[in-house]
Amino acid sequence: MKIVLSGGGTGGHIYPALAILKEVQRQEPDSQFLFIGTAKGLESELVPKAGIPFKSIEISGFKRKLTLENLKVIQQFIKSTYLAKKMLREFQPDVVVGTGGYVCGPVVYAAHRLGIPTMIHEQNVIPGVTNRFLARYVDRIAISLEGVRGYFPKKKVVLTGNPRASEVVSVQNSEGKEELNIPIPPERRIVLIVGGSRGARPINEAAVQMIPYMVMHPDLHFILQTGDANYSMVEKLIKDEQLTIPENLTILPYIYQMPELLARTSCIINRAGASTIAEITALGIPSILIPSPYVTNNHQEKNAVWLEEAGASIMILEPHLTGTLLFDTVLQIMNNPTCMETMSIAAKKLGIPDASQRFYLEMMKLLPKR
Structure with a gap:
């Protein structure tokens, strides 16, 4: 199985991704991984240190106020989506998983456009901007806390907990x-x-x-x-x-x-x-x-x-x-x-101590039966 993981900025988005990766390695030892993040985020240090292939794109978040900087963000998104598509075509993953942060936007959206199964993870009580945007495009939305369920399409939501807990x-x-x-x-x-x-x-x-x-x-x-x-x-x-x-x-x-x-x-x-x-x-x-x-x-x-x-x-x-x-x-x-x-x-x-296993099982439901 080949999996692309994307998440970045802070440990809160990176550690769940690494926990998911470890669970997949436990269940599927021959699996291959690619992590797509940003060069400036903490992921650029933590992911290579974990021995995971890492590639970067450039993306930043929208400003809350109307500003010309948001035009730059739109340009970045378009460029990064194009670059992410290229990376995905080369790697040919079975599934793409986003665990939060602006970098997930173009990566997961690119996967959707290419017809690759997608899944995102929301860790907080209030969802982030990127996950709200991606909710309409992804196949499944894993949540850590029941309180966030109402922000997403009901049919897509599953309660898994935070994979970091299992680690x-x-x-x-x-x-x-x-x-x-x-x-x-x-x-x-x-x-x-x-x-x-x-x-x-x-x-x-x-x-x-x-x-x-x-x-x-x-x-x-x-x-x-x-x-x-x-x-x-x-x-x-x-x-x-x-x-x-x-x-x-x-x-x-x-x-x-x-x-x-x-x-x-x-x-x-x-x-x-x-x-x-x-x-x-x-x-x-x-x-x-x-x-x-x-x-x-x-x-x-x-x-x-x-x-x-x-x-x-x-x-x-x-x-x-x-x-x-x-x-x-x-x-x-x-x-x-x-x-x-x-x-x-x-x-x-x-707490949900078996969160990684729950996430893995839900992710596997997105793939054709082997």
Whole structure:
């Protein structure tokens, strides 16, 4: 079987695609893959690192306001659709899968025009612009959350969950420590501070403000992923504030083996993107979510509200975020075993741990019987 995957921009669009790929490899070891993304997106780094053939096209998103830049986007779309058709004709895939991001638009649309079976995946409570556009052309629409079903044609929609969930569930706790090579005493509970795949400056700043308090809680180990672009800023901020990095704090620019680390995590502080939601619900990790206010349709806040209302998370809006509030919230969870257990159970009730297999089975329905 030959499959083209397309998704890009952020980890929330890339990780589900890679999880789908791994499930197909498990089910169909002789399958061939091609990933089409953009040269500027995170996919250009993560996909080749995973050993997957990668090709790029150039595309950007429409501006909400009327602007001449949208004419450029239309030109890009036409050019990229033509280029995607050429790539598809050369590769001759059995199916084309889009997992979100602007790059999926021309790729999946090109597949539709060529008569190739198509499937897209929507990870959020509110669908993105690209998936709304593609909904009329694709053969099947997989969703992670029931709340988004009403935005798409009913006959095309299937609930699969987020394939990223299956990947994190499959990792054993003991593997995380060894593969990440982070020297953490086994008796310590891990508080993971992220901020999306690229990092988030406000979360990084709040984490730095927490440093003086961390040393007073040696039973906890804090791991801060700053994002590559923010690592130097965090180093400078620590130096300017004349802070000493405590022994129970590890600062990294990026964590490639995130599923292994999540397997040992007791509490996570993060944005409220699709991959985050999939991971914490699949593993039942208590969470503190700080939704990004800069995303389309404010979908991250809606994701966070969904988890908070279910009792699985505590949401802090970015304008209210401080290091003191964040640390107090961490202790509110970590110092209360009943709270931790309740949040964990609530999160697991929302998760779909076999999402990759569900997605694979729905995708196979689009292909001729073999």
